[in-house]
Amino acid sequence: MAPRLLIADDLPPAVRARWQNRITLISDADWQKRDPRAAGRGFRLRVRQAGSFVVLTYDHSDRLAVELDTAPQHYAGGGEIVLLRTASGWKQVSHIAWVT
Numbered sequence: 001m002a003p004r005l006l007i008a009d010d011l012p013p014a015v016r017a018r019w020q021n022r023i024t025l026i027s028d029a030d031w032q033k034r035d036p037r038a039a040g041r042g043f044r045l046r047v048r049q050a051g052s053f054v055v056l057t058y059d060h061s062d063r064l065a066v067e068l069d070t071a072p073q074h075y076a077g078g079g080e081i082v083l084l085r086t087a088s089g090w091k092q093v094s095h096i097a098w099v100t
Contacts, residue, residue: 002039002065007031010046031061036072039065044078053093056081076100 008016008025016025023043031042046057059078066073079097083090 002041002063004041004043005031007042007044010044012047015045015047034063036063036074037066037068037070039063052085054083054085054090056083 004023005026006019006023007028008019009028011019011025019025026042028044034040040063042061042063044059048055048057057078057080059076061074061076064073064075077097077099079095081095082093084093
């Protein structure tokens, strides 16, 4: 299985702490330095809050393992989830997603 890496440049400290024992955290610079022909999935997660709403924006870049003499093969996807804090917990308000 290809390594899964969380690009942590934009993560708030609380989110970073929550994920650090679940997935490998790397910087965007380190992700860019990786061999583009080596398999791997780089995730980005951004968290913003506006009043009772939280917006989670995510994307991933997937690199497929290929021979050194061939062109790199990549695909990507992402989306945005809007959550609303209510008296009974978080409720999903919207979710959009895309993939290439």
